Amino acid sequence: MEFKIQDHLDIPSEQTLSAMKIIDRDGLQITVTDLDKAIRQAGQFMTYRHDPPQPLADARQQAYWTDLYKKLLTLKQHQPATKKH
Secondary structure, three states: OOOOHHHHEEOOOHHHOOOEEEEOOOOOEEEEOOHHHHHHHHHHHOOOOOOOOOHHHHHHHHHHHHHHHHHHHHHHHHOOOOOOO
16 A cells, blocks of 8 residues: 555645644644644754664654654645735
């Protein structure tokens, strides 16, 4: 079975851009209200590690945040361009 990120996204129409939803790696639905902030946050969290290192926990957390980051970027790509005033 091939996994497609789009299968786990609720890509909004222009009328519903205030809140978007994604399904995380654990199957939980996450509501995204500020996409740019969520992308920045997930990008930061991808780099976090335990000190002292905990390889299994670090690998799981990195995989989780990398997956979430990719889904958020996909949402951003499907978002209609906004006009700047």
